Each structure stands twice: as C-alpha cells, then as structure tokens.
Amino acid sequence: MNRLYGRNFAWLDSSALVLLLAAGCSSRVDDKWTRMRPPVFPATGIVVYQDKPVAGATVMLESQSSDEKARGKVAIGHTDSGGRFRVRTYKEYEGAVAGPHRVSVTKFEYVENKPANADPNIDYPLIPKPLLPERYKDFATSGLTATVTEQGPNSFRLQLEE
Secondary structure, eight states: OHHHHHHHHHHHHHHHHHHHHHHHHHOOOOSHHHHHSOOEEOOEEEEEETTEEOTTOEEEEEEOOSSTTTTTOEEEEEOOTTSEEEOEEETTEESEESEEEEEEEEOEEEEOOOOTTOOTTOOOOOEEEESSOGGGGSHHHHOEEEEEOSSOOOEEEEEEOO
8 A cells, every 4th residue: 555655646746846846947037127128139141250150159149229228238149050140139039129239249169278387187278279360359349330120131241251
C-alpha cells in the first residue's frame, strides 16, 4: 500500500511541475511597467563588409525618437553566419521602437595579452582586437542610420566601408 501511495505522489508532483512550466513558458510579462514601455516592431537586416556578409557581429540601434519614452532606447542583435540579424529592445520582446535610429556595428577577435616572461600562475585577460573599421563601433561616428516604422518591413542593409 505504501509503495502505491508513493508512486501516485511522484506522478502528481511531476504532472504539476510540467503544468507550471508550460504556463510559465507560454505567457508574456504583462505588468504595469511593461505596459508603460514604448512598443517595439520587428527589425532585421544584413551586415556587409568588403562585399561579404559579416558573421558574428553585434548590431545596435539607438533610438533618436522625439518621443521621450522611446528616445535613447537601444535594440541589439547579433549576426548569423549569413550576416543576418534581428534586434530586440526588451528581453521578452523582439524589435525596436518606431522612429529614426543611429546604428553601430562591432566585431572583435580576442587575443592573448601575455608578456614574454609571463607568470604561469596568472591568467592574463584577453584583449579585444577590432575586425571592422573603428568608426562603426560608435553611434556618433558610424554614419549608419535606420528608421523603424510600425508598418514595416524594417529590413536594413548595413554596408560597411573602409
């Protein structure tokens, strides 16, 4: 009798856990603070440098909107092997706020920073080495812009030059 009772509880516990996980995964955050955020709209694109798609780059769009709630919001995305990206502004919602944006694009390789007579007991930090022209790492100097609209399609080709 005790064995049967124990098994039933194990089944009940695992069923409840599955239901709780399913409920948590299927719902979006909808609280007062989330509703106060400016809405975001899907935004995608491709990064091209030296006539090739750039894989492994970070793309950021900084809102220049006249709307005080949207101004300064940053959407971020990462390029895939084909140079394509999708940005998100909030953890749980994809897209960028509507309006004009300044754009930055960065890609780094991390190289060792060990001196010739390095102490083997010290972990020396890696140094980021930029793989794209420096001007693209800053919103103010990149010269890249994008305008996100509510209607879309909000697909951007970011052509990087030397």
